[in-house]
Amino acid sequence: MKKKISTDKIIRLHLCLSVALFLPVDYTKFQHSTQKHQAACNTCHKIPTKNATTFPDIKDYPDHDACVSCHRPQFFKGARPVICSVCHSKTSPRDEARYTFRNPASKLQFTIEFPHDRHQDVIAMFRFSHAQQSYYNCTVCHSSRTATFKAAPENHSSCFNCHWKAQQPVATNCNGCHKLATPYVPATDPTRISIKYVHEGGGEKKQHVAECTTCHINITKAASLKGLKPDVPITACTECHNKDGLRQDLNTELRALDTNRNFTCVYCHAPNVGNLDPPASHNLIAERPPLKRKDIK
Amino acid sequence: MRFPRLVFFTLLLMMTAVLAQQPPAKQSGVLRLRVRVKADDSAPLRGLARKRFFLIPGTLEQNRALIDAIERQALVSRDCYYQKIGASAALIGWLRESDCESVYCRGVEQEFVSGPKAVPEFAVAYAASQKEFGNDETARQWLTTNLAPDVRDGFYRSRQTVLEALLKQGGPQVHSVMTDRNGTAYFTDLGPGTYVLSNLIPTELGQTFVTWNCEVQVKPGDLATEKPYLVSNRKDRNVKCVGVEKPKPVCATD
Numbered sequence: 181m182k183k184k185i186s187t188d189k190i191i192r193l194h195l196c197l198s199v200a201l202f203l204p205v206d207y208t209k210f211q212h213s214t215q216k217h218q219a220a221c222n223t224c225h226k227i228p229t230k231n232a233t234t235f236p237d238i239k240d241y242p243d244h245d246a247c248v249s250c251h252r253p254q255f256f257k258g259a260r261p262v263i264c265s266v267c268h269s270k271t272s273p274r275d276e277a278r279y280t281f282r283n284p285a286s287k288l289q290f291t292i293e294f295p296h297d298r299h300q301d302v303i304a305m306f307r308f309s310h311a312q313q314s315y316y317n318c319t320v321c322h323s324s325r326t327a328t329f330k331a332a333p334e335n336h337s338s339c340f341n342c343h344w345k346a347q348q349p350v351a352t353n354c355n356g357c358h359k360l361a362t363p364y365v366p367a368t369d370p371t372r373i374s375i376k377y378v379h380e381g382g383g384e385k386k387q388h389v390a391e392c393t394t395c396h397i398n399i400t401k402a403a404s405l406k407g408l409k410p411d412v413p414i415t416a417c418t419e420c421h422n423k424d425g426l427r428q429d430l431n432t433e434l435r436a437l438d439t440n441r442n443f444t445c446v447y448c449h450a451p452n453v454g455n456l457d458p459p460a461s462h463n464l465i466a467e468r469p470p471l472k473r474k475d476i477k
Numbered sequence: 478m479r480f481p482r483l484v485f486f487t488l489l490l491m492m493t494a495v496l497a498q499q500p501p502a503k504q505s506g507v508l509r510l511r512v513r514v515k516a517d518d519s520a521p522l523r524g525l526a527r528k529r530f531f532l533i534p535g536t537l538e539q540n541r542a543l544i545d546a547i548e549r550q551a552l553v554s555r556d557c558y559y560q561k562i563g564a565s566a567a568l569i570g571w572l573r574e575s576d577c578e579s580v581y582c583r584g585v586e587q588e589f590v591s592g593p594k595a596v597p598e599f600a601v602a603y604a605a606s607q608k609e610f611g612n613d614e615t616a617r618q619w620l621t622t623n624l625a626p627d628v629r630d631g632f633y634r635s636r637q638t639v640l641e642a643l644l645k646q647g648g649p650q651v652h653s654v655m656t657d658r659n660g661t662a663y664f665t666d667l668g669p670g671t672y673v674l675s676n677l678i679p680t681e682l683g684q685t686f687v688t689w690n691c692e693v694q695v696k697p698g699d700l701a702t703e704k705p706y707l708v709s710n711r712k713d714r715n716v717k718c719v720g721v722e723k724p725k726p727v728c729a730t731d
Contacts, residue, residue, distance in 0.1 A: 235615045300655055301529065302581040302633060342581060344622040346629070393655070397663040400529075400655035413663070 207254050207263040212289045212360055216250065221354040229281075236344070236351070237336050240281050241267040287363035294357065296402040300393070303342075318392040318399075327378050329370060372410075374417070374448040387420065414461045417448070422466065434458060434466050441476035506667045506695040508532065510674070511705035512660040514720075516683035522711070524660025527576075528680055530689070530708075531644075532652040532664050533673045537692050540673050543646045544690050547677055550639065554681055557728035558632040567596040568628070576681075579630035585620050598628050636678055643677050661705065669697040674708070674718060682710065684725055691718035 211217065224246035228236035247263070248255055254263040264271040267278050279285070303320055321338040322330040333339070340351050349356020382388030393399055395416040402408050414430075422430040429447045437443045437458065445454035457472050512525040533540055553561070555578065559569045567589075575583050588594045590603045602623040606616035609623065621629055644651055652672075654662040672693045679686035687710045707713075710720040 235612070235619070236610065297653070297655075302579050302630070341619045342621055344619060346622055346624075346626065391658045393657045394659070394661070397654075398665055400662070401653055411665075 207251075207261075208265045209286075210266045211363075218360075222352055225354070227351055235337060235340065237340065238281075238351075239335075241278060288366055289360065289363050290358040291361045292357055292405060293359050294405050296399050296405075296408070298403075300400045322392075324379065327380055328375070329372070330379060370410075373453055374412075375450045375453070376446075376448050382420075414459075414465050418465050421447075430462060430466055434462065434468060434471070437471070437473070438476065441473045505665070506669055506697060508664040508667060508672075508674075508693060508695060509705040510654070510656065510662045510664065510708060512656050512662075512708045514660075514682055514687070514710045520683075522709070524658065525656055525680070525682075526658045526660060527655055528676065529653055529655045530662060531647070531675050531677050532667070532693070533647045533675060534650050534670065535673065536671050537673055537690065540647070543643065544673070544675075546643060546646060547675065547688060547690065550679070552639075552679055552686060552726075553635075554686075554725050554728070555632055557726075558635065560728050562627045562631060564628060565597045567594070568598050571596050578636065579633040580621050580624060580628070581630065585617060587617060590617060590620070598624060640678055647677075667695045669695050671695075674706070676720075679723070680720075681725065682722075685710075685722040686725055687720035687722050689718055689720045693718075 224242035225238055226242065227238045229238050229240040232239045244255075251263055255261055257263075259273075260271040262271065267283075268275065269277045269279050303317070318330075321333045324330060336351070339357070343349060343356075344351050377388070379388055380386060395412045396410055397413060397416075398409070398411040418430055421427050433443070433445045433447055437445070442455075444451050445458070448454075460470055463470050510530060512528065512530070513522045514525045515522055533543065537544065555572060556569055559572065571577075571589060572580070577583060585596075585599055589596045590599050599620060602620045603616055605623040606620050607613060610616050610619060652664050652667065654664055656662045672695060673690060674693045675690045676688060679688045689708055691708075693706060706718070707716050708718045708720070709716045710722055712719050
């Protein structure tokens, strides 16, 4: 038996199709997700680009021929074709100025696939070129961004030195690492709980400068970047910061909280975190019962 | 009217019974692993750094087939592998110096590219990289891109092939972590139950291969703060898992 479609549904369908068909295409935005843009990456991106000086890299937009082959009408539409603004900061035939590649103002269209576990297996060995600590591992990719945070790789320098041509995914196999995603704006700053921690700190002896996996305990099992967190357990801190004969930083603040429910834990935390209830792990390590601020008299 | 009311109360009773039987929110545990070994009787105990350990759900008996497969492995040592592919003594020594399974594990310093300590394979790759990249520093840092695959990471890849086959046998729920420089590692988010702690691929230690396969109990609420699970190749009252040592086979000569 045939199902009857209501007139209302037919009208709605017509409206949707009309909008889809007649809505002007926005040529100021390039989408990798457009089906015709999903050919092999090297159809448009040639590697290395001419402006890569320190090492062979891809640091510029594809040449005009990558676009003109399909978009000739848009290229020659008026004195300032809007399509130029995808790469060029000025849409004028007499100006070649381009945005930085990739344009930091545009949304990211790819996520990165990076298995920390495999890389830990092969590269994160003790190395002897580190200045003082006689080891060198995660810093191959994560240099210091600030005194507090390490940086994530921002270019291909720490990838191509191994993955240039022989070790897959190689430089021409972009899809080996870059996975097409729904466009997104990346977080500018990582979320940190213990904002006052300094990687290069730890007193005069710089005792924080340890092997990264000593504190970031889940990195060696992380097969993907999805859901990856810094994962530093409180025990990584209390080994020194709450130890008899050494320091009592955790105990001191928990004791202060016993007498003042509005006390802000400031040794490690900024007020946004320091004003919350101490998590169960903190009380457990200090051998105290769980504590909620509202229960403090 | 009476019948639907009866059905309703029966259903309500059944739902209450089902909900009452549901376990409370699952609590996960943590296993803090500490691996301390002796390369030989005269050597001091030291943390076994940067070795991967696995936690396989089930008892030793339940994992018997896997453990048999682990014990049956005919392993080639790193030195034998590199000798077999004709690697230079300098390269074998360079890998041995930092217990490296592949050339990626440490930076190749200038002294290993030219001069008396030069590793011939590195020197050749460096020359090719100089030609390709036109920059000495890039040539050195990107040197591995011009090494033959077997020299570069053939040994590591052969181990990975064995490992992948064993992991397939271990099922999808196998946890894995690598020890840090002190021989410590944490297995986190573990459901309570029995597991087998194993290194799956025997670890080269001095002149022996060591294999660990031990049963571990994880209780809900076990925390990293508790005493570590001590693993060693020497018996001691604190050691919970003692490895089985086998002498390394002599390298086959062609």
